[in-house]
Amino acid sequence: MTESQPTAIVFDGVSKSFGSKQVLQEVSFSVMQGETVCLLGRSGTGKSVTLKLLIGLLRPDIGKVLIGQDNISSLEGDDLSRLRRKMGFLFQSAALFDSATLEENLALPLRRLTDKSKSEIEHAVLRALAEVGLAADRYKMPGELSGGMKKRAGLARALVLEPEILLVDEPSSGLDRITASEIDDLLLEQKAKRRTTIVIVTHDVHGARRVGDRFAVLDKARLVAFDTLQCLENHESKTVRTLVGGQ
Amino acid sequence: MICTIADGGRLKTFLEFIGVIASFAARVITSAWRSPYEFEQTWMQVGEIGARSLPLVAASGLALGVVMTLHTHSTLVTFGAAAMIPKVQSLSFFIEIGPLVAALLVAGRVGAGIGAVLANLRASEQIDAIEVLSVDSFKFLVVPRVVACVLVLPLLTTFMDLTALLGGFLAEHALSHLSAQLFIERAFNGFAWSNFVPPTLKTTVFGFLIGTVSCYYGYTTDEGAEGVGRAATNSVVLSSLLVIVADVVLVKIIFLFFPGSAL
Amino acid sequence: MRNRNIITGAFVLAGIALFALVIFLVGNQRKTFAKHVEFYTEFANIDGIMKGSKVRVGGFDAGEVTDIQLPDSPAAHFRLTLSVVERVHGLIRPDSLVSVASEGIVGDKLLQIHPGSANLPQAAPNSTLRSKEALEMSELLERSAGLLNDVSGTMKEVSTKLTGTLDAATTTINNANDLVVGIKQGKGAIGVLLRDENTARSVRETLANVQQATASVSDASMRADRLVSDFESRNLGEKVDQTIASAQSAAQNVDASALQLRQSLTSALGPDSHGVDAANNVRQSLSNVNLASSNMVEDTEALKHGFLFRGFFKRRGYYSLANLKADEYRSNRSLPAATNTRAWLDQPELFDNRPDGSEELSPEGKAKIDEAMAEFGDGAFGRAIIVEGYSSTGDTGAQFATSRVRATLVRHYLQARFGLDSRDVGIVPLRGVPPPSTNKKTWDGICLVLLKPRASAR
Ligand SMILES: Nc1ncnc2c1ncn2[C@@H]1O[C@H](COP(=O)(O)OP(=O)(O)OP(=O)(O)O)[C@@H](O)[C@H]1O
Numbered sequence: 012m013t014e015s016q017p018t019a020i021v022f023d024g025v026s027k028s029f030g031s032k033q034v035l036q037e038v039s040f041s042v043m044q045g046e047t048v049c050l051l052g053r054s055g056t057g058k059s060v061t062l063k064l065l066i067g068l069l070r071p072d073i074g075k076v077l078i079g080q081d082n083i084s085s086l087e088g089d090d091l092s093r094l095r096r097k098m099g100f101l102f103q104s105a106a107l108f109d110s111a112t113l114e115e116n117l118a119l120p121l122r123r124l125t126d127k128s129k130s131e132i133e134h135a136v137l138r139a140l141a142e143v144g145l146a147a148d149r150y151k152m153p154g155e156l157s158g159g160m161k162k163r164a165g166l167a168r169a170l171v172l173e174p175e176i177l178l179v180d181e182p183s184s185g186l187d188r189i190t191a192s193e194i195d196d197l198l199l200e201q202k203a204k205r206r207t208t209i210v211i212v213t214h215d216v217h218g219a220r221r222v223g224d225r226f227a228v229l230d231k232a233r234l235v236a237f238d239t240l241q242c243l244e245n246h247e248s249k250t251v252r253t254l255v256g257g258q
Numbered sequence: 259m260i261c262t263i264a265d266g267g268r269l270k271t272f273l274e275f276i277g278v279i280a281s282f283a284a285r286v287i288t289s290a291w292r293s294p295y296e297f298e299q300t301w302m303q304v305g306e307i308g309a310r311s312l313p314l315v316a317a318s319g320l321a322l323g324v325v326m327t328l329h330t331h332s333t334l335v336t337f338g339a340a341a342m343i344p345k346v347q348s349l350s351f352f353i354e355i356g357p358l359v360a361a362l363l364v365a366g367r368v369g370a371g372i373g374a375v376l377a378n379l380r381a382s383e384q385i386d387a388i389e390v391l392s393v394d395s396f397k398f399l400v401v402p403r404v405v406a407c408v409l410v411l412p413l414l415t416t417f418m419d420l421t422a423l424l425g426g427f428l429a430e431h432a433l434s435h436l437s438a439q440l441f442i443e444r445a446f447n448g449f450a451w452s453n454f455v456p457p458t459l460k461t462t463v464f465g466f467l468i469g470t471v472s473c474y475y476g477y478t479t480d481e482g483a484e485g486v487g488r489a490a491t492n493s494v495v496l497s498s499l500l501v502i503v504a505d506v507v508l509v510k511i512i513f514l515f516f517p518g519s520a521l
Numbered sequence: 522m523r524n525r526n527i528i529t530g531a532f533v534l535a536g537i538a539l540f541a542l543v544i545f546l547v548g549n550q551r552k553t554f555a556k557h558v559e560f561y562t563e564f565a566n567i568d569g570i571m572k573g574s575k576v577r578v579g580g581f582d583a584g585e586v587t588d589i590q591l592p593d594s595p596a597a598h599f600r601l602t603l604s605v606v607e608r609v610h611g612l613i614r615p616d617s618l619v620s621v622a623s624e625g626i627v628g629d630k631l632l633q634i635h636p637g638s639a640n641l642p643q644a645a646p647n648s649t650l651r652s653k654e655a656l657e658m659s660e661l662l663e664r665s666a667g668l669l670n671d672v673s674g675t676m677k678e679v680s681t682k683l684t685g686t687l688d689a690a691t692t693t694i695n696n697a698n699d700l701v702v703g704i705k706q707g708k709g710a711i712g713v714l715l716r717d718e719n720t721a722r723s724v725r726e727t728l729a730n731v732q733q734a735t736a737s738v739s740d741a742s743m744r745a746d747r748l749v750s751d752f753e754s755r756n757l758g759e760k761v762d763q764t765i766a767s768a769q770s771a772a773q774n775v776d777a778s779a780l781q782l783r784q785s786l787t788s789a790l791g792p793d794s795h796g797v798d799a800a801n802n803v804r805q806s807l808s809n810v811n812l813a814s815s816n817m818v819e820d821t822e823a824l825k826h827g828f829l830f831r832g833f834f835k836r837r838g839y840y841s842l843a844n845l846k847a848d849e850y851r852s853n854r855s856l857p858a859a860t861n862t863r864a865w866l867d868q869p870e871l872f873d874n875r876p877d878g879s880e881e882l883s884p885e886g887k888a889k890i891d892e893a894m895a896e897f898g899d900g901a902f903g904r905a906i907i908v909e910g911y912s913s914t915g916d917t918g919a920q921f922a923t924s925r926v927r928a929t930l931v932r933h934y935l936q937a938r939f940g941l942d943s944r945d946v947g948i949v950p951l952r953g954v955p956p957p958s959t960n961k962k963t964w965d966g967i968c969l970v971l972l973k974p975r976a977s978a979r
């Protein structure tokens with residue numbers, strides 16, 4: 012958290028609206044390399060939109076989104092692909108390819124984006140699935156999975172390429188406490204082993220407190236707080252205090 | 259006044275719509291030529307669009323062949339021209355009915371399928387997921403489908419032509435015990451390549467239209483689950499319409515290049 | 522997954538195979554894969570032939586027109602390139618003719634290469650074959666109409682003269698018969714009669730007339746021949762051929778009968794004539810000529826009325842009146858129908874027996890016929906009359922022969938006496954049995970049937 016650490020992500024004065032609905036208004040923050048940021052906020056405040064802006068699925072109306080040195084919102088085609096290759100993304104809905112088995116879901120990015128051999132791919136897929144506890148279900152179709160299993164499979168797919176930046180949208184929603192904390196362990200391990208930069212959208216305060224270095228709170232289209240847990244627990248806004256689990 | 263303003267607005271949206279579809283089609287064409295080529299996806303779509311449509315196309319061809327013969331039989335017999343039936347059958351199917359009906363059937367079955375599948379992928383964020391995995395979703399999803407439509411339609415048309423001929427033969431055989439050999443001989447007597455090859459190959463254009471239109475509706479829909487149904491319906495309506503309009507133009511063009519193909 | 526790939530593979534292979542199959546079937550028909558030879562031909566009028574039109578050699582589908590060079594001036598011709606399979610090359614000789622034909626009445630136009638003379642060598646590849654220009658149908662119709670008018674005019678003339686002469690001859694011969702009877706009774710020789718200047722001149726004149734007529738008929742029939750071959754090359758309906766053929770055969774009949782007549786006359790006029798025999802021969806011959814020529818009039822008349830013969834005959838309700846067959850006549854509903862006006866004439870007063878056993882019309886008979894015709898009234902003229910001949914004595918053959926003779930006699934009488942057109946008077950020998958619609962069990966004699974007028978025939 013020293014200033015010398017390079018920034019991985021910069022959100023610079025970003026505004027985004029859908030039609031007449033202003034979802035984000037002049038939101039600015041930056042994430043250091045290897046840092047884990049938890050994005051909190053009430054439902055519908057634009058957390059998922061923020062993640063999609065980060066990976067270039069949405070473009071800001073005003074402002075810039077920098078990934079490393081690159082403004083992702085101005086990239087297209089191959090340049091965009093190259094940048095995304097460093098990033099892993101877990102959709103809130105998991106968004107597994109429902110015409111393929113779990114194994115194929117994970118193998119697809121490996122096959123297309125790396126020159127690993129067939130057995131290496133198989134190995135990597137199996138390991139990623141084992142990490143989320145789905146090794147036994149690798150031949151199942153997404154339709155045959157429960158909501159929590161889908162979420163874990165989606166996370167496995169986001170991790171299988173060993174990304175430098177990991178963007179996860181509610182990884183522990185729909186999971187029991189034990190599994191949720193296993194997922195948190197997994198994220199902590201990523202952070203420790205690979206110094207992965209992680210942005211987590213979550214409603215699970217308990218988990219967030221374990222993995223998060225800093226916390227961002229969105230409310231009414233604005234970033235109302237962006238700081239460490241201690242600072243936020245004593246924040247002036249009651250909403251913020253409640254969201255981070257303080258009094 | 260109000261009316262003209264409204265019409266002007268409508269005309270504008272109509273022109274805009276044409277422009278959007280045209281640029282979508284142009285994007286299909288340009289990205290089809292750029293590597294990487296999605297051979298595997300294309301092959302899968304050939305199976306999905308082609309092989310899976312075969313039962314429908316073959317059954318329709320057989321039934322149409324029988325019906326056509328029953329109709330023409332009674333008419334031609336009154337003119338003492340029963341010997342013409344195989345030729346009437348083969349010419350009408352190879353030149354027009356086969357290509358057109360095969361295309362319309364595919365527009366119905368596949369157009370709806372593509373529209374719904376892509377719209378569903380879009381609604382469930384799977385297209386975004388593909389994008390996020392650094393895969394060009396357009397090349398991954400749209401191009402293989404359009405290419406498969408283009409490749410598969412001439413084949414399906416050939417199947418339709420021949421099953422129709424078979425149906426025609428069965429009906430004619432039941433009516434007048436015509437032998438298969440004589441039927442084929444009469445069916446292809448005076449038959450030119452230009453009666454078969456250009457009309458069959460023109461279905462590649464139909465395939466392109468069906469593929470492009472249904473991919474357009476499926477790929478660009480942005481309305482969640484309810485958009486899926488609308489995308490399917492719109493795909494079928496517009497692709498069928500375009501197939502028929504294109505047929506008129508293509509028939510004229512083919513006639514220009516192959517005067518012999520006209521009846 | 523593997524299963525699906527297999528299905529897809531099978532689908533694609535089958536599709537391509539069927540596509541190839543159709544191409545092969547088409548190619549097979551067009552003989553595309555066989556070796557070809559090219560020839561040229563030139564036409565002033567290609568009559569709708571196009572690139573790709575079929576070429577037949579001796580009726581065999583052998584190739585197609587591959588190119589058409591347009592003429593650059595009215596004097597020049599279209600130059601067509603014909604590509605035909607090597608296998609029929611042997612049929613094509615330097616004198617082979619190329620003509621335009623059509624496949625059926627409404628079919629495509631095609632080129633026909635007629636096989637040439639066997640004694641010439643094969644035509645060299647890429648040589649130019651002679652062409653036979655298509656005659657316009659209208660032109661053809663005009664020509665044939667003109668010709669048929671000639672024929673029919675001539676025949677009518679001949680027929681009238683013949684009828685007159687026949688009547689005269691019959692009278693003469695009847696006189697001769699009287700004379701023969703006379704001779705038998707010692708009154709003189711037949712030679713006397715036939716050497717009588719007046720009779721001889723009249724017979725000779727008639728003979729000259731007949732000869733002249735037959736000459737012009739055979740000229741016409743030669744022209745008809747040419748027309749027929751033209752028709753044949755154009756594949757017109759068989760009906761046309763048949764009618765023209767029967768016109769020809771009728772013309773030949775006239776020829777033959779005229780020859781017979783001349784011989785009969787010669788022998789009758791000869792120094793050692795045999796009296797009655799000769800006279801009967803003359804009569805028989807004249808009657809033959811008459812029948813033959815009236816048939817011919819009938820046929821040529823039909824031809825003149827264009828190519829819709831069927832229509833012509835149909836509207837009239839019968840085909841040839843001169844050739845009515847007893848069984849057809851009986852079974853035809855329209856001819857013996859009860860609605861036709863009938864005059865039943867009973868034998869006893871009609872025919873007398875001649876000394877040689879043959880019959881002739883008695884004066885009373887003639888009077889009865891006149892009476893019947895008077896009853897028919899003016900309506901009888903221009904309408905068809907059928908003379909039904911009946912005879913109920915002797916065996917079937919004898920009945921048939923006698924009834925035919927009777928009908929013939931009455932027909933001659935009607936023609937001579939009332940100047941009825943020969944094609945309006947038909948005869949039919951019915952032995953002793955009238956048609957069922959008349960409700961008569963048996964008859965002996967004659968029945969004149971005035972046919973109900975049909976919807977106007979011309
Ligand atoms: N593609 C879109 N088109 C229109 N509106 C959108 C779109 N995506 C999001 N929104 C709107 O933006 C707002 C923020 O949505 P977002 O999905 O970011 O909420 P969220 O903070 O993730 O909520 P939750 O915690 O329930 O997931 C919502 O009101 C939503 O209606």
Ligand SMILES: [Mg+2]
Pocket residue numbers: 058059060103180
């Ligand atoms: Mg969300």
